[in-house]
Amino acid sequence: MSVRRFPKSARLFRKARRLIPGGVSSLVRAGNKPHPLYFRSASGSRLIDVDGNKYLDYALGWGPVILGHSHPVVMRAVERQLKKFQTLGAQHELEIAVAEKICRMVPCAEQVAFSSTGSGAVQLALRLARAYTGRRKLLKFEGHYHGSPDNVLISFHPPGIAHPPTEPVPGSEGQSPTALDDVCVLPWNDLPALEATLEEHHRDIAAIITEPILCNTSCLVPVPGYLKGLRRLATRYGVVLVFDEIITGFRVAPGGAQELYGVRPDLATFGKAVAAGFPLSVVAGKREIMDWIAEGRVVHAGSFNGNPIALAAADAALKFLAAKRGAQLRRIRRSGEALMKGIGQQAERAGIPLLINGVGAAFHLSFTRRAEMRNYRESLEGDLEARDRFIVAMLHAGVYLLPEGRWYVSTAHSEADVEKTLEAVADVFRRFRNNRNVSRRRTKST
Ligand SMILES: Cc1ncc(COP(=O)(O)O)c(C=O)c1O
Structure with missing residues (x-):
């Protein structure tokens, strides 16, 4: 596939690699093929790169851009706040306004604590769990991502699966080896395995942590009753x-x-979506656990915690998302489900084996003949080369996707966007089928 469409991006990436390790600010971004792109503007569901190529965006900043880029409701709130103050390291009313909204929207939220990154929020939740239970270990599932700190970057996407799924595998060189001692790893969607482990080790286990939908591995959904089983x-x-x-x-x-x-x-x-594109993270939960922070027994600290700009964005975004009992999120779901259904039909028409997992708002395409996937190991049975060819072909057709096959949908994606996307998919699948037929004919005649 030609890279002549992206000359400025290619030049900038070469320069970046001299100055920034790997040329990108988060390693996963290096996965974009033919190479990472540079962008000059973004609005609603659209992106424009520095070479002037236009795209429909289903990467959405890896998830946060739930209202589309530069949504006026968020922009106005942020502009208003920018003129007042940017960071104080002190209290302001937006903290209370956003906490109230989250407590109204989220079933488990009796109290909330603010941080800036998802990784930071996960670490606080785990610290609370250890303090509250007086136990040491964390139980996580293979294929789940909970940020990059040493104690959770374990058995996320281990290279190879010759080892048992219960063996903790570090995700990075330089990780503290002792972090592995504090983690139990299990395959997901398997209640008997969880029950057996808890029966034997529960006196050591402070927390079970799970992505409730396994978005970081093929957007796998929990099997019926699994989350209820975890709760029980x-x-x-x-x-x-x-x-x-x-x-x-x-x-x-x-x-x-x-x-x-x-x-x-x-x-x-x-x-991610809580502040619609601004850096904010939250731990929400039971008062009797969160109280450990109030009592000063669990330390929760951070220069940018409760950042006014991020909270102004969150305040505006949450008000918009909560309106009419979540009408905007229902719209996202409908757009996403229309995409899932349409892509599935196009694949069937072209005779391309494809499994689509997820829910409308976040879904994933696996090029595989499997009829279902329940955990990380099953997710590996996809044709990654076909996936990469599809993503690059979609890029050339004006649709920007994440490098690992996941799609995010925003409120900014219109019916016309969905239609245009499905036309692009149909075109790409048609070319896939024709190329396959050509190579079959060639194989026969040689
Ligand atoms: C489920 C999940 N948990 C935690 C994180 C870490 O968040 P952050 O990258 O903001 O530190 C991510 C990031 O993608 C995530 O997807």
Whole structure:
């Protein structure tokens, strides 16, 4: 596939690589093919790169841009706040306004604590769980991502699966080896495995942490009853149940996946969509656990915690998302479901094996003949080369996607956007089929 369409991006990336390790500010961004692009503007569902190419955007900043880029409601709130003060390291009323909104929207939220990154929020939730239970270990699931700190970047996407799924595998060189001692790893969507582990080890386990929809691995959904089973077992064994809703929060429903599936965790973490593109994260949960912060027994600190600009964005975004009982999120879901259905039909028409997992607001395409996937290991059975070819072909057709096949939908995606996207998909699949037929004919005649 030609890279001649992106000469300025290519030049900037070469320069960046001299100055910034790997040329990107977060390693996953290096995955974009043919190489990472540079952008000059973004508005609603559209992006324009520095070479003047226009795209429909389904990457949405890896999730946060829930209202589309530069939504006027958010921009106005941020501009107003910029003129007042930017950061104080002191109290202001937006903290209370946003906390009130979150407590109204999120089922488990009796109190909330603000940070800036998802990783920071997860660390606070885990510290609270350890303090509250007096136990040491964390139980996480293979394929789940909870940020980059040493104690959670474990068995996310381990290279190879020769080892048992219960063996903790570090995700980075330089990680503290002792972090592995404090983690139990299990395959997801497997209640008997969880029950057996808790039966044997619950006296050591402070928290079970899970993405309630496994967005970071092929957008896998929980099998019916799984989240309820987690709740039941966590209660039975006195373990704090943490839903990591950094992606699902304020995206799949106003109250996140806990509302969608009707399961209330003890603590939940939020980030990304909560401030519609500004850096804000949240731990929300039971008062009796959050009280450990109030009593000064669990330290929660941070220069930018409760940042006024991020909270102004969150205040405006949450008001917009909560209106009419979440009408905007229902609209996102409908657009996403129309895309999932349309893409599935196009694949079938072209004879391309494709499995689409997820919910409308976040879904994933796997090029595979599998009829279903329940966990990380099953998700590996996809044709990654076909996925990469599809993503690059879509880029050339004016649709910008994440490098690993996940799609995010925003309120800014219109019916016309959906239609245009499906036309692009149909065109790309048609070319896939024709190329396959040509190469089949070639194989036969040689
Ligand atoms: C489920 C989940 N948890 C935690 C994080 C970490 O958030 P951040 O990158 O803001 O530190 C992410 C980031 O993608 C995530 O998807």
